Amino acid sequence: MKKICNILIFSILSMGLIISCHKVKTYSDIPEVHFKSYTTDRFIEPVLQNEVKSVELVFTFVDGDGDIGLKQSDTISPYVDEYKNNFFPTLYVKDNGKYKEVENILVSNYTIPYIEPQGQNKTLKADVKVKFEYTKNDTLFNYDTLMYKYYILDRALHQSNIDSTSDIIFEN
Numbered sequence: 119m120k121k122i123c124n125i126l127i128f129s130i131l132s133m134g135l136i137i138s139c140h141k142v143k144t145y146s147d148i149p150e151v152h153f154k155s156y157t158t159d160r161f162i163e164p165v166l167q168n169e170v171k172s173v174e175l176v177f178t179f180v181d182g183d184g185d186i187g188l189k190q191s192d193t194i195s196p197y198v199d200e201y202k203n204n205f206f207p208t209l210y211v212k213d214n215g216k217y218k219e220v221e222n223i224l225v226s227n228y229t230i231p232y233i234e235p236q237g238q239n240k241t242l243k244a245d246v247k248v249k250f251e252y253t254k255n256d257t258l259f260n261y262d263t264l265m266y267k268y269y270i271l272d273r274a275l276h277q278s279n280i281d282s283t284s285d286i287i288f289e290n
Contacts, residue, residue, distance in 0.1 A: 145182035145241050149270055149278040152178050154245060156286050168253045173286055175207075175248045175266060184235035184242040185273040192232075196275065203227035204271045205248060212263035212285070220258065230270065262288045 154176040163170050179186065188197055188204060205228040210217040228248055235242055250266075252258045267282040 143241075145180050147181070147183040147185075147272075147274070148276045149179050149181040149186060149272050151268065151270055151278045151281045153281050153283050154178050156283055158286065158288050160288070163253070168255070169259075170251050170253050171259060171288055172249060172251045173264065175250070175268075175283060176245055177248075177268070177281065178243065178245050179270060179278065180241065180243045181272055182241050183272075183274075184233070184240035186242050186244075186270070187230045187232035188273070189232040201271065201275060203229045205230055205246070205268065206270070207248070207250075207266045207268040209258070210265045210267070211258065211261040212265070213261070217265055264288075 156176065157174045159172045159174075161170055161172070162168070186204070188202075207227070209220045211220055230246055233242055233244065258264070264286045265283050266286075267280055269280045270278045272278075
């Protein structure tokens with residue numbers, strides 16, 4: 119009886135060990151972005167009473183070595199000038215059924231803040247929300263359909279894939 123009990127305990131421990139030793143999925147050190155969703159809003163800005171259209175873009179990213187984001191103290195090369203931001207959108211408007219890139223207008227680049235990966239596996243996966251606002255004074259305000267193409271850079275300056283949103287439609 120004792121021998122059967124020992125075999126049973128050994129079998130259960132062996133099965134537990136096998137189940138718990140699953141291989142950790144690895145990801146590339148080059149970040150990857152994917153469009154997730156967007157929301158739009160229209161409102162009157164309270165101070166100047168300007169009508170505003172806003173778009174909140176949500177995308178996901180995964181980075182195998184977890185070196186996403188910049189610290190506030192990252193103010194020396196290469197994180198100045200060209201690399202002071204790490205999210206780079208390009209805006210397109212739909213005009214007569216075709217998209218055209220909006221040039222000569224400031225579409226701000228943004229900085230995803232530094233994220234400290236925890237544990238041995240440094241892979242980072244996260245959702246990022248970015249909000250764009252356009253006032254009645256912007257020429258873009260007159261368009262009802264927009265699209266963004268965007269990419270991110272990690273701290274090693276690896277550029278992600280370029281992804282795009284679906285049609286972003288403002289209802290009148």
